Amino acid sequence: MSAVLLDPAFLRRLEALALRARRPVRGVLRGERRSRTLGRGVEFADYRSYQVGDDYRHIDWNIYSRLDRLFVKLFSEEEDINVHLLVDVSASMAWGQPSKALYAARVAAAIGYVGLLGLDRVGVVFFADRVRRLLPPVRGRGQTVRLMAFLADAADPAPAAASDLRQTLREYVHRTRRRGLLVLLSDLLFPGGYEDGLTLARAHRFEPFVIHVLADDELDPQVRGDLRLVDRETRAGVEVTVDGPALEAYARARDAYLRGVEEFCLRHQIDYVRITTSVPVEDLVLRYLRMGGLFR
Amino acid sequence: MTLGAPAALWGLLILPAVLLLYLLRARRQEVPVSSVLLWQRAARDLRARRPLRRLEHSLLLALQLLILTLGVLALARPLRPVPAAGPLVVVVDTSASMQATDVAPSRFERARRLAREEIRRAAGPVALIEAGPQAALREGPGAPARALRALDALRPTDGAAAMDQAVAAALARLPGGESGRVVVFTDRAGPSVPGVDYRIVGTSDRNVGIAGIAADRLPSGTAAVVRVINAGRVPARVPLEVSVEGRPVLRQDVSVPAGGSSAVALRGLGTGVLTARLDAEDDLPVDDAAVAVLPPRVRVAVAGEEDRALLEALAASGAEVVPATAQELARADVVVINRLPLSDLPPGRYLLVGTVAPPLPVAVEGEAAQLEVVRWSAAHPVMRFVDFQDVTVSRALALRPAGGEVLAEGQWPLIWAYEGRGIRAVVLAAALDQTDVPLHAAFPIFVRNALAWLGDMPAAVRVGEPFTVPAAAAAVTMTGPGGGTQVLPARGGAVSLVVERAGLYRLRDGDSVRLIAALPPPEESDIAPVFPPPSGGAGRPTAPAASRAVDVSPGVLAAAVVLAVIEWAVYLRTQPRRAPAGPVPRLRHVGVRR
Numbered sequence: 001m002s003a004v005l006l007d008p009a010f011l012r013r014l015e016a017l018a019l020r021a022r023r024p025v026r027g028v029l030r031g032e033r034r035s036r037t038l039g040r041g042v043e044f045a046d047y048r049s050y051q052v053g054d055d056y057r058h059i060d061w062n063i064y065s066r067l068d069r070l071f072v073k074l075f076s077e078e079e080d081i082n083v084h085l086l087v088d089v090s091a092s093m094a095w096g097q098p099s100k101a102l103y104a105a106r107v108a109a110a111i112g113y114v115g116l117l118g119l120d121r122v123g124v125v126f127f128a129d130r131v132r133r134l135l136p137p138v139r140g141r142g143q144t145v146r147l148m149a150f151l152a153d154a155a156d157p158a159p160a161a162a163s164d165l166r167q168t169l170r171e172y173v174h175r176t177r178r179r180g181l182l183v184l185l186s187d188l189l190f191p192g193g194y195e196d197g198l199t200l201a202r203a204h205r206f207e208p209f210v211i212h213v214l215a216d217d218e219l220d221p222q223v224r225g226d227l228r229l230v231d232r233e234t235r236a237g238v239e240v241t242v243d244g245p246a247l248e249a250y251a252r253a254r255d256a257y258l259r260g261v262e263e264f265c266l267r268h269q270i271d272y273v274r275i276t277t278s279v280p281v282e283d284l285v286l287r288y289l290r291m292g293g294l295f296r
Numbered sequence: 297m298t299l300g301a302p303a304a305l306w307g308l309l310i311l312p313a314v315l316l317l318y319l320l321r322a323r324r325q326e327v328p329v330s331s332v333l334l335w336q337r338a339a340r341d342l343r344a345r346r347p348l349r350r351l352e353h354s355l356l357l358a359l360q361l362l363i364l365t366l367g368v369l370a371l372a373r374p375l376r377p378v379p380a381a382g383p384l385v386v387v388v389d390t391s392a393s394m395q396a397t398d399v400a401p402s403r404f405e406r407a408r409r410l411a412r413e414e415i416r417r418a419a420g421p422v423a424l425i426e427a428g429p430q431a432a433l434r435e436g437p438g439a440p441a442r443a444l445r446a447l448d449a450l451r452p453t454d455g456a457a458a459m460d461q462a463v464a465a466a467l468a469r470l471p472g473g474e475s476g477r478v479v480v481f482t483d484r485a486g487p488s489v490p491g492v493d494y495r496i497v498g499t500s501d502r503n504v505g506i507a508g509i510a511a512d513r514l515p516s517g518t519a520a521v522v523r524v525i526n527a528g529r530v531p532a533r534v535p536l537e538v539s540v541e542g543r544p545v546l547r548q549d550v551s552v553p554a555g556g557s558s559a560v561a562l563r564g565l566g567t568g569v570l571t572a573r574l575d576a577e578d579d580l581p582v583d584d585a586a587v588a589v590l591p592p593r594v595r596v597a598v599a600g601e602e603d604r605a606l607l608e609a610l611a612a613s614g615a616e617v618v619p620a621t622a623q624e625l626a627r628a629d630v631v632v633i634n635r636l637p638l639s640d641l642p643p644g645r646y647l648l649v650g651t652v653a654p655p656l657p658v659a660v661e662g663e664a665a666q667l668e669v670v671r672w673s674a675a676h677p678v679m680r681f682v683d684f685q686d687v688t689v690s691r692a693l694a695l696r697p698a699g700g701e702v703l704a705e706g707q708w709p710l711i712w713a714y715e716g717r718g719i720r721a722v723v724l725a726a727a728l729d730q731t732d733v734p735l736h737a738a739f740p741i742f743v744r745n746a747l748a749w750l751g752d753m754p755a756a757v758r759v760g761e762p763f764t765v766p767a768a769a770a771a772v773t774m775t776g777p778g779g780g781t782q783v784l785p786a787r788g789g790a791v792s793l794v795v796e797r798a799g800l801y802r803l804r805d806g807d808s809v810r811l812i813a814a815l816p817p818p819e820e821s822d823i824a825p826v827f828p829p830p831s832g833g834a835g836r837p838t839a840p841a842a843s844r845a846v847d848v849s850p851g852v853l854a855a856a857v858v859l860a861v862i863e864w865a866v867y868l869r870t871q872p873r874r875a876p877a878g879p880v881p882r883l884r885h886v887g888v889r890r
Contacts, residue, residue: 092331187331191333218330218331229335232328232331237326250334252338253337254334256337
């Protein structure tokens with residue numbers, strides 16, 4: 001199943017990556033993320049006077065030679081982080097070639113794979129109008145097959161229903177006590193809006209990272225003529241004559257919408273990446289998410 | 297504008313098909329999309345601009361329909377008649393009916409305006425003919441500017457239109473073998489002649505008018521009959537007022553059937569000027585008033601042998617018989633000469649019985665015995681209601697007239713009438729004791745008619761009809777109804793004239809004054825326009841030789857092409873262009889991570 005989502009060559013390239021939390025987080029077990037707790041780690045944090053019981057391997061002999069005093073080097077403790085992958089599987093995500101849902105599943109698989117390799121806890125949520133399916137947070141390389149198998153089902157969209165991010169996150173934040181990185185993979189085309197849901201996540205001290213997945217023809221519609229456009233989720237219809245002025249009006253509405261998403265994310269300190277399904281997943285993960293600070 | 301291929305107009309049936317396509321286009325196809333969220337926001341934006349978009353769509357449709365129409369018209373080969381460079385003869389009707397106001401301001405002014413436009417379009421010389429009581433060439437053929445000036449000088453008359461003569465005169469102005477046109481502006485089409493184009497003005501037939509006033513002298517006094525005509529298609533009831541010398545003698549409502557007439561009789565009127573007025577709401581005011589002259593009794597001087605039957609017939613006719621003294625002969629309206637040989641007749645009016653005299657143009661070739669009357673006129677006023685059936689004449693003068701008119705004849709003329717050289721005369725070739733004419737009922741009628749014809753110094757004339765009045769002076773001064781005076785020279789003791797206005801005329805001949813009432817012709821009261829026969833019949837309005845047709849289909853096609861380019865530009869305006877905000881990047885990152 002993993003071969004369906006991500007090919008082995010790509011997986012091998014993912015092994016060089018590691019998830020990077022935006023701020024130090026405290027995990028439960030030793031992981032590979034800095035903690036506010038100073039201790040054994042790889043990243044130097046500070047000095048303090050040597051006390052009985054300290055590991056003598058951490059004594060800085062250079063300072064001792066200059067100051068004739070024993071100082072111990074302190075390191076940021078590396079901890080695991082909780083990665084929550086929220087994949088939108090509403091009916092609108094079945095759109096595109098490949099479908100946005102499949103694309104989002106592949107991106108989630110890549111992130112989850114990197115997380116499992118880094119000994120982070122990775123959980124997956126399929127949602128539409130609410131939480132549809134849930135993979136509780138798992139940990140360890142041995143869970144990659146399970147993760148991939150679970151994500152492979154994302155290609156089957158939920159039956160037509162109005163997607164609702166606010167309801168989904170309200171349900172999810174109360175269900176889980178583990179805060180951490182919340183990666184939202186969605187087209188954000190929620191009739192009720194995306195703002196309340198993301199605000200709720202920030203209020204519950206999650207660290208949202210929004211990957212906005214769109215199809216190319218959602219940015220530049222290819223339909224023309226006198227049409228009745230039917231929403232795949234809500235079955236609502238809009239009668240419109242798709243011609244030049246109509247497309248210009250659509251472009252204005254689209255740009256205003258996207259600009260609103262960007263401004264909202266900036267205002268709320270939320271990482272945001274917009275992508276279309278025509279961009280290869282490999283490019284997104286290896287270049288842009290790395291540049292965006294999700295990986296190191 | 298005519299069409300060279302009118303069958304191509306069937307192509308216009310494509311227009312409903314285009315409309316149908318537009319209607320069918322309105323049946324929207326259902327297309328699923330991932331979300332209508334952005335489309336709903338776009339629709340709100342579109343609704344704000346909807347009037348403009350609707351206009352664009354309707355403009356496209358209108359342009360397409362117009363292009364198709366022009367294309368079909370181009371296929372139908374529209375032909376624009378272009379006046380040939382040949383002469384143009386314009387005939388303008390100036391009859392009384394052209395004063396009708398059913399088209400503003402009047403039929404005549406409308407005709408004048410149309411004629412002016414036609415003359416301005418003319419490429420060649422222009423002639424102007426007035427179709428009034430007499431057809432008259434008013435200008436040309438010559439420069440159009442001169443014809444326009446002559447046209448401006450035209451005035452409508454109260455008479456009839458001599459349309460036949462006018463059309464004939466117009467055709468005579470067209471040189472043979474050269475193209476030319478005759479355009480007639482009238483309310484009644486005349487004879488259908490190839491090359492003559494009638495332009496009819498007028499729409500209404502609504503008119504009630506006075507068709508005539510007949511005044512007659514009776515022994516008991518003067519009687520008059522006012523005839524009211526209704527040319528319209530609905531019965532009318534109109535108030536009629538009649539006065540004599542300003543004194544009202546009648547005021548009553550007259551009912552006139554549609555298309556018919558009614559007569560109102562008045563008796564014991566005396567003498568003077570009778571005025572009749574109708575208060576009618578119609579389209580022709582000129583015939584709503586009329587005047588008539590009620591003449592005094594005719595003074596008859598009888599000379600020659602005395603004949604009782606003749607005197608009784610004269611008395612029965614209402615004449616005032618006076619002895620033939622020299623003074624009375626000069627004052628008498630009519631002189632009756634019974635079997636009195638004469639060497640010369642001065643100008644005057646004579647009833648000659650059994651005698652003739654110079655300068656009458658008639659020779660006497662002995663006597664005619666047993667004259668049998670086989671023909672007599674029914675048209676001449678003297679012979680009206682006169683029946684000479686079974687009349688026997690034992691002996692009569694064998695007359696050989698060199699002029700005048702024979703009113704009754706067998707082998708030789710029995711009754712002969714002459715008018716000329718200041719003389720009006722009726723000659724009865726047989727003496728009354730040599731015929732049984734006095735024993736017939738026809739005799740008093742004949743005498744009465746003869747006195748009426750001879751003694752009637754035309755008190756009532758029709759506008760446009762020529763008439764003669766005897767004149768003792770060298771010239772007669774005529775004052776018209778409008779007050780204008782005119783000096784008319786007398787020739788041969790008489791003045792011949794034609795009047796163009798209805799109303800009362802005063803002719804001053806030395807010390808005496810004659811009153812003459814002129815009435816419009818009764819046929820002018822019928823103002824219903826008469827159209828020429830449809831094209832293709834005997835009267836084709838315009839002969840091909842009179843004008844040439846220019847195919848304007850290339851111009852129509854060029855207009856269609858220009859419109860098609862405009863339509864394409866409008867269409868392109870509705871097509872997708874580069875989005876105002878520019879292309880959306882396929883990937884965008886808004887990062888807050890350091």
